[in-house]
Amino acid sequence: MVTGASLRDLDFTVEGNPSKIAHELEKGGARIISEDEKLRHVEVLFAGDCEGSISAARDDHYVRPGTRPEIRWSTIMEDLRRRDFSLNAIAISLNPASRGLLLDPTNGLSDIERAEVRALTIHSFTNQPVRLLRVLRFAARMGFKIEQRTQEWFDLAIERNLQHTIAPEDAGGELRAVAREERPSVVLKAWEERDLLEAINPVLAKKHPAYDAIGRLMRVREDLFTAGFRPRLAAPMLLAILGRLKEREQANILQKAGFRSAEVESALGFEEESLEAQRELTGRKMDAPIDAFRFLEKLPLDQIAYLMAESNKSAALSKIRAFLNKWRPVRIALPAVATELEALGMPRGAKFDQIVDQVFAMQLTGRGKTPEEREKILRKLSGIKEPPKKKEKEKKAAAPASHSRRAAPGKKSHGRK
CATH class of the missing domain: 1.10.238 (Recoverin; domain 1)
Incomplete structure (x- = not known):
């Protein structure tokens, strides 16, 4: 909101337990994606397919740098001060007494104006090595540079090989995040340039992401935006990133990255589900445009995007394009x-x-x-007939033509001879 960039998600922080609020939002059409009771953090998909989260305000207390923090529930201002980077430590108050007030205890707005990513403490990368990945992701996403002191702390952390201490589940969190980025290729290449892709997985670092597949999906995203959609392409983008790996290698990466079994099965089965939808779309039952429209209207948007990017079936693609560019405007x-x-x-x-x-x-x-x-x-x-045509009124009797009467011929005067 501050930078004027498109709205990516909505993150709320409350002083208390957010679970009750999240369940109340469900009644209004939101959907809870995941819930971490330990951190009091709820991932939510709001009505309108807008991603977001609701978290409890907390402070992370480190006995010494690099140790696991002790979580203490706190106020919003303390929560902002414990964040990773200043641009992430900005909030807008929704409290009735101060609604609309900008909360910026670390002067993050100034860093945004300077187009810099600044860490909040010298121990930032020591306390959470995954921030080595995150700082590059934020800089790549926003086109910012890393602030000078933060760059020095970053380089020192690399010299100390802190990248090798990134927890697999933390690396998995960054893999999820990059799959939701608008420009994932830029982020992945920034990681590769710093030899940090290995922190995600050594096999991925060796074989490299499938940048061609990522590019195709990004072009499809733009087409969907133009057609009035707000696509959530995390699933097909994740497959595109891992596209050069064998299925067994993909499963191994996702499992090590902390993905739940159901998530792994869903991710690996995504391609087959999309191809099954394509087979149905090109079948005889979908010959009528109305049947194809109803089918595509219910098909998940990420599957439509995947087919647009990867399918070579002209029959399927023509129906999808007609659905996006012709049929939906008629429906609207x-x-x-x-x-x-x-x-x-x-x-x-x-x-x-x-x-x-x-x-x-x-x-x-x-x-x-x-x-x-x-x-x-x-x-x-x-069955509504046209109203009867009005009968023509009888023509009025034509008025007698006005004839110019000639004067009666006068009697001839006979002159006397």
Whole structure:
């Protein structure tokens, strides 16, 4: 919000337990993705497919640098001060008494104006070595440079080989994060330049990410944005990143990175699920545009994106493009058809909705493009006849033509001779 960049997610911090709030949000359409009771952290997918989280304000107390911290529940200001980098230590108060107040105890706004990523303490990388990956990810994402002292601390941590002490589950968290980035290739290449990709997994570092597959998926993301979608492409992007590895190697990386068994199965089965959807889409049951539309409308967007990036089936791709660029705009304009039907005198109800759906199916085949054509279709389906034409009024008797009367011929005067 501060930088003017597109909104990526919504992260909330509360002084207390966020679980109750998260479950209340579920009633309004949000979905809880995961919940960490120990850290009091809840990952949420808000209505409208906006990712976010709700966390309890806390302070991490280190007995000495590099040890596991003791978690202490705290105030929002203490929570901001214990963050990794100053640009992550900014918040906006939602408290009724101070709503809209900018909370910036570490002067992160100034660092954003200077386009710098600044660590908050000399022990930042010692306490959490995974920040070596994270600082490069933030710098690559935002096009920022690393602040001078932070760069010195970073270089010192590399000299001490702290990158080799990154916990596998922490590295897995960064793998998840890079799969959600808008420009993952930039982040991955920044890691490779610093020989930090090995911290994710040595096999991935040796075989390298599948940058071609990542690029194709990024172009598809732009197409989906243009079509009015907000795609969440973590699953296909994860497969693209690991695309040069064998399935067994992919499974090994995900398991070591702390992915749950169900997550590993879901990730590795994603490609087959997408291909099965493609087979169904190109089958005879999907010959009618309305059937293909209904199928694609329910198909997860990440599977659509995967097929757009990887499929070589022209029949499937043509239907997907028609769905995005032709059929959906017609569907969005369908309320206008309902208004036209209502104007003809058709009361709303089950039959009303059925007729609107029938017209929509016809529109997908190219019929009913003009209001006049739609009116004819609507009248035929609804049984509403055109009003009788007004009878022509009898022609008024034509007024007698005005003839200029000639003066009566006068008698000839006979002159005397």
